[in-house]
Amino acid sequence: MNWGGDAYGSLAEDVDGVVARGAFANRLSQLDVVMHNQDNREHDLLDSDDYYQFQGGMTNAVRVLKNEMPVVYHNDHSNPAMPKIRTLKEELNRVIRSRVLNPKWIEAMREHGYKGAFEMAASIDYMFAYDATTNLIDDYQYEKVADALIFDQENQAFMQEHNVNALEEMAERLLEATQRGLWQEPGDYSGKLQSLLLDLDAKQESSN
Numbered sequence: 001m002n003w004g005g006d007a008y009g010s011l012a013e014d015v016d017g018v019v020a021r022g023a024f025a026n027r028l029s030q031l032d033v034v035m036h037n038q039d040n041r042e043h044d045l046l047d048s049d050d051y052y053q054f055q056g057g058m059t060n061a062v063r064v065l066k067n068e069m070p071v072v073y074h075n076d077h078s079n080p081a082m083p084k085i086r087t088l089k090e091e092l093n094r095v096i097r098s099r100v101l102n103p104k105w106i107e108a109m110r111e112h113g114y115k116g117a118f119e120m121a122a123s124i125d126y127m128f129a130y131d132a133t134t135n136l137i138d139d140y141q142y143e144k145v146a147d148a149l150i151f152d153q154e155n156q157a158f159m160q161e162h163n164v165n166a167l168e169e170m171a172e173r174l175l176e177a178t179q180r181g182l183w184q185e186p187g188d189y190s191g192k193l194q195s196l197l198l199d200l201d202a203k204q205e206s207s208n
Helices: 021-028 049-066 088-100 103-110 113-134 139-149 153-162 164-179 189-207
Strands: 033-038 071-076 084-087
Touching (some): 021 049, 033 049, 049 113, 071 088, 088 139, 113 139, 113 153, 113 164, 153 164
Antiparallel strands (some): 071 084
């Protein structure tokens, strides 16, 4: 609403943008479908915050203003001759499975040390944000991401050595998902995440 609620005239009219959030809200309240078109494969939905801010933000705005969840699509036009249309849930599933949980991607990130750890944390952050705005991340996906990036002994050791702050942020974000009810049935993961955070805090204090 804040970023998209301005109206503009044509270049011929030479009209500056004016605030028109009421009109924008009215249009959003009538939407049935939210679509995002992506014409390249340099990024995916979970390695840039732009996607959840705009697609997730619009989806949530429609849900609030219309009191009904719209259908949400991701349209892949990276190959114009063969466009692929998926629901947002299908696209999120694809990205989590093919990249975030992919051992080859995780290993490649480790080669980049501090920056690689940051990218892992960013993917969790954006996954959480998509769930907060669209409610499309399932519990089992939180579990698999936690197991692969946080509780895997090799990856946790890498994070502790190269970017312990990123490890702490990842654990805090997933714990927040349990506390906000996004991760609805975390089982013993809440306790495991809390224990990890306490352990990291104790190590930080002992090193000071």
